[in-house]
Amino acid sequence: MASLLTPSAVRSPLETGLVGRLRSLCGPRHVLTEPEELLAYDSDGLTLYHHLPDAVVIPGSAEEVRQVLELLRVHHMPCVLRGGGTSLSGGPVAVQGGVVVHLSRLRKIVRIDPMDLYCEVEAGVILADLNRELARHGLMYPPDPSSAPSCTLGGTVAENAGGAHCFKYGVTSHYVLGLEVILADGTPRRFGGPAGGWRGDLCDWRALMVGSEGLLGAFTKFWLRLVPQPGKVWTLRCAFPSIKAALECVLDVVRHPSIPAAVEFMDSRSVNMIEESPARVGLRRDACVIIVEVDAPEVLAEGFAREMETIMQRHGALDLLTTDAPEDRARLWKARKGAGGLLGQISPDLMVQDAVLPRTRLVEFLEAVYRDADAVQIPVVCFFHAGDGNVHPNYLFDSRNAAELEKVESLGARAMQRAVDLGGVLSGEHGIGMDKMKYMKMLFSPEEMAMQRGVTAAFNADHRLNPGKVLEGRTFLSRTNGVHA
Amino acid sequence: MSRFAPFYDPADMTACFPAEASVADINARVVEHGLFFPLWLEESKSPLAHIRAGSHLPASHRFGALADNILGLNFRTARGISVRLGNRTIKNCTGFDLAHFVLNSRHPLGEVTDVILRLRALPGPLRWFGCQLSPDRIEQFRRELGRSPWWHIFEAVEVTVRKESLTLWIGLRGKEEIQIAAREWLNSAIPSSLPIEETELNGMALDCDATVKLLPSEGVEQAWRLVESFGGHARLHLTNGFFRWSSPNAAQATGELAALRNRCIENGGHLLSPHLPEKLAADEAQWLDRLEQAWETIAS
Numbered sequence: 083m084a085s086l087l088t089p090s091a092v093r094s095p096l097e098t099g100l101v102g103r104l105r106s107l108c109g110p111r112h113v114l115t116e117p118e119e120l121l122a123y124d125s126d127g128l129t130l131y132h133h134l135p136d137a138v139v140i141p142g143s144a145e146e147v148r149q150v151l152e153l154l155r156v157h158h159m160p161c162v163l164r165g166g167g168t169s170l171s172g173g174p175v176a177v178q179g180g181v182v183v184h185l186s187r188l189r190k191i192v193r194i195d196p197m198d199l200y201c202e203v204e205a206g207v208i209l210a211d212l213n214r215e216l217a218r219h220g221l222m223y224p225p226d227p228s229s230a231p232s233c234t235l236g237g238t239v240a241e242n243a244g245g246a247h248c249f250k251y252g253v254t255s256h257y258v259l260g261l262e263v264i265l266a267d268g269t270p271r272r273f274g275g276p277a278g279g280w281r282g283d284l285c286d287w288r289a290l291m292v293g294s295e296g297l298l299g300a301f302t303k304f305w306l307r308l309v310p311q312p313g314k315v316w317t318l319r320c321a322f323p324s325i326k327a328a329l330e331c332v333l334d335v336v337r338h339p340s341i342p343a344a345v346e347f348m349d350s351r352s353v354n355m356i357e358e359s360p361a362r363v364g365l366r367r368d369a370c371v372i373i374v375e376v377d378a379p380e381v382l383a384e385g386f387a388r389e390m391e392t393i394m395q396r397h398g399a400l401d402l403l404t405t406d407a408p409e410d411r412a413r414l415w416k417a418r419k420g421a422g423g424l425l426g427q428i429s430p431d432l433m434v435q436d437a438v439l440p441r442t443r444l445v446e447f448l449e450a451v452y453r454d455a456d457a458v459q460i461p462v463v464c465f466f467h468a469g470d471g472n473v474h475p476n477y478l479f480d481s482r483n484a485a486e487l488e489k490v491e492s493l494g495a496r497a498m499q500r501a502v503d504l505g506g507v508l509s510g511e512h513g514i515g516m517d518k519m520k521y522m523k524m525l526f527s528p529e530e531m532a533m534q535r536g537v538t539a540a541f542n543a544d545h546r547l548n549p550g551k552v553l554e555g556r557t558f559l560s561r562t563n564g565v566h567a
Numbered sequence: 568m569s570r571f572a573p574f575y576d577p578a579d580m581t582a583c584f585p586a587e588a589s590v591a592d593i594n595a596r597v598v599e600h601g602l603f604f605p606l607w608l609e610e611s612k613s614p615l616a617h618i619r620a621g622s623h624l625p626a627s628h629r630f631g632a633l634a635d636n637i638l639g640l641n642f643r644t645a646r647g648i649s650v651r652l653g654n655r656t657i658k659n660c661t662g663f664d665l666a667h668f669v670l671n672s673r674h675p676l677g678e679v680t681d682v683i684l685r686l687r688a689l690p691g692p693l694r695w696f697g698c699q700l701s702p703d704r705i706e707q708f709r710r711e712l713g714r715s716p717w718w719h720i721f722e723a724v725e726v727t728v729r730k731e732s733l734t735l736w737i738g739l740r741g742k743e744e745i746q747i748a749a750r751e752w753l754n755s756a757i758p759s760s761l762p763i764e765e766t767e768l769n770g771m772a773l774d775c776d777a778t779v780k781l782l783p784s785e786g787v788e789q790a791w792r793l794v795e796s797f798g799g800h801a802r803l804h805l806t807n808g809f810f811r812w813s814s815p816n817a818a819q820a821t822g823e824l825a826a827l828r829n830r831c832i833e834n835g836g837h838l839l840s841p842h843l844p845e846k847l848a849a850d851e852a853q854w855l856d857r858l859e860q861a862w863e864t865i866a867s
Contacts, residue, residue, distance in 0.1 A: 196713065196714070197710060197713070197783075197784050198782045198783050198784050198808075199713050199783065199806075220714055241660060242660040242664075244658050248658065249657075252631060252635065253658055253660075255635075255664065255667070256631055256632070256635050259835065260835040269850075271850065272835070274835040275833075275834050275835015275836070276782060276834050276835055277780055277781055277782045277808060277831065277834040277835045277836030278780065278807070278835065278836070279780035279831060279835060279836035279837035280671075280673075280780075280836075280837040281832050281835045281836065281837060282832045282837065282845075282848065283848065283851055284672065284673045284674040284845060284847050284848075284851060285668065285671075285672035285673070285674050285676075285851060285854075285855065286667060286668050286670075286671030286672050287668075287851075287854070289664045289667040289668040289671055290663050290664065290665075290668050292664065293660045293663070293664055294663060305835065309718060309719070310713060310714055310715055310716060310718045310719070311716065312716050312719055313716025313719075314716075333578055336580070336688075337580070337601070337688040338688070339688055339690030339740070339741055341687075377716070377719070378716065378719070378720065379715070379716040379717055379720065379748070379752070380716075381748045381751075381752075382720070382744075382745060382748060385744065438656040438657075438658045438659060439656065440576060440579040440581065440655060440656065441578070441579050442576060442578045442579045467658075470656075470657055470658045471579075471656055471657065471658075472658050505654075505655055505656075506654075506656055507654045507656050507659045507661045508661045509659075509660050509661045510656065510658035510659060510660060511658060511660060512660075513660050514660075514661060514662065518661075522661070522662065525654075525661060526662070527569040527650065527651075529569070529648050529650050529865045530569065530650050530651060530652075532861065532862070532864060532865045533644075533650060533652075533665055533861075533862055533865070534662045534663055534665070535861060536857075536858045536859075536860075536861030536862050537663045537665070537858065539857050539858065539860070539861040540854040540855075540857040540858040540861070541854065543857070552662065553662075
């Protein structure tokens with residue numbers, strides 16, 4: 083999709099000598115400038131926004147990151163930080179060109195401490211790789227976005243990632259004990275550490291860093307809180323004839339004292355889509371499905387699962403399956419987490435939204451989403467984290483058709499406005515990036531927007547780090563454009 | 568100017584209360600719907616008072632930090648502008664997390680006037696299992712718990728430290744069969760013939776001479792050392808190395824506290840004490856200056 087943002091026109095061409103300096107710093111293989119190499123960096127998991135960077139640099143250590151950021155500062159180059167590139171908001175896209183700093187070589191798991199229940203990890207470690215290592219110690223790091231097999235920890239911290247299990251276990255910010263970051267001016271700074279306190283600071287800067295979407299600095303290392311694995315897991319799957327019936331059941335499920343680990347919803351459209359695909363798992367067609375996961379010490383888990391069954395039956399559940407078989411669980415999660423991929427196979431383009439609402443307003447929200455989309459004949463499919471109230475409407479369209487594109491943009495805006503009107507927010511786990519920037523003023527008053535801008539004024543006043551994202555008007559004006567901010 | 572209107576949505580398990588409402592008042596209001604604000608706190612004080620006293624980091628073993636259970640705020644800036652920070656949803660990554668930044672910061676940035684709380688289903692009264700153990704045995708138990716799924720079941724895992732004894736307390740809610748199973752596991756995990764008793768335990772008092780955050784494995788030893796050397800008593804959240812210490816002799820302990828503070832800081836922890844002044848680091852002062860300058864333009 084062509085971007086309408088003004089920053090795309092304000093590019094800062096590579097200055098002579100910068101590429102050579104980057105190559106001598108990180109090695110020639112780790113600085114990419116050929117168009118076919120840069121193509122892999124022109125978009126993210128959303129695939130709606132395409133902007134080629136002028137160069138990509140892949141530093142191999144925190145010290146190299148520091149020196150790269152310092153070089154880019156001296157050369158007045160926009161700098162976009164990137165992890166696995168799996169984000170769904172256009173966050174790591176070089177909207178003003180410049181240099182993408184790809185942190186994938188910082189992939190050391192420095193330390194796993196089973197005694198004090200933390201790990202020390204570099205920012206480029208893949209989330210699933212970390213959990214594989216932790217499993218050997220009987221531990222886990224709970225945030226689990228669907229992109230876990232390929233997303234980096236740096237990306238998950240930058241987006242404050244959630245996933246299917248954060249109703250019980252919380253989101254990324256609840257697990258970041260400390261972090262190391264290279265600030266925009268090239269200064270390294272550590273906030274917190276393995277003990278998870280304030281480390282002498284009077285302000286909680288760490289709270290601003292987590293979820294900062296690459297606007298405040300380049301993360302190089304984290305200390306993350308770990309927890310023991312939860313014991314026995316039971317998975318329940320049931321169908322309901324209507325969205326209302328399913329989501330009323332969710333309101334009771336989340337009150338169960340075991341605290342369900344996951345409460346997921348799939349609408350009948352996504353259920354039918356899965357059942358028509360090779361990933362079919364025997365879901366009841368034309369019905370809404372909820373998946374609930376209960377985990378606990380073995381002696382308690384089955385009792386909790388049976389109580390959950392009773393709740394579901396009371397709400398008129400159809401086709402109830404309760405299982406502790408790992409293979410059943412794996413198949414259900416494969417279907418649920420693979421649903422997004424299936425959409426990619428049946429539609430040229432996809433716009434996924436990420437609103438969070440009070441659970442009591444979900445039915446009203448979803449009814450409006452379907453009504454609006456059906457009225458303009460744009461297919462919409464919803465599967466989401468119902469326990470958290472975190473809704474993901476997926477609009478299917480073809481961006482080569484200008485009329486469809488316009489309809490989808492209008493639907494997205496209406497959905498976001500409705501979410502805000504119902505007491506919700508614009509994002510629960512995907513972040514704002516480029517995609518939702520234009521909606522920020524739906525949620526924030528002018529005063530609240532000014533407070534948000536104050537954070538970038540403190541750390542990245544000229545917007546050189548990740549320009550054109552999160553807050554409108556964040557354009558980097560370099561000296562080669564004639565004006566310096 | 569904007570603010571969240573007061574609300575209470577029992578079905579959504581969220582509510583907006585004035586910042587000065589005590590934990591007891593909040594729980595009295597929501598108990599009729601089978602809910603509670605789950606953090607085990609000094610009930611006569613407000614959640615905000617706990618935060619201001621620096622006690623908010625680890626409030627409950629099961630439900631996490633106090634601040635993580637506060638979803639949003641009405642906030643009045645230093646220039647008197649009312650704004651909303653955060654929201655009422657249990658997930659939110661819409662812009663910078665200013666709600667938790669202002670909640671957790673000890674530098675005065677303005678005034679919190681209302682808090683939006685995440686409430687939980689109340690499974691029954693909190694019951695305590697306690698026993699006296701040596702510091703080594705308590706540490707052994709902590710390590711055992713850190714490998715067990717029971718970690719996710721207990722609501723509080725506390726230690727009271729006095730010169731004459733250390734007592735480990737396990738707080739748990741739930742039905743009789745959960746209590747029985749929990750006691751069985753505790754009996755197997757605590758390698759001791761000491762009896763396990765049931766008793767009442769109050770929330771951790773806010774007034775103290777030091778609030779300390781260390782690595783979990785250091786907590787018992789350091790709390791014990793302070794009590795042994797300077798008397799008084801300490802209360803420790805065993806699983807995260809957080810404790811509060813009070814002693815009539817605390818003024819004589821400034822050297823010890825300063826050394827302990829350095830040790831905390833080395834590992835990213837902290838030690839707050841009325842006996843030790845704090846000062847803003849140069850980089851923090853610079854960031855705050857820029858932030859506050861930007862926020863001041865709101866009023867003009």
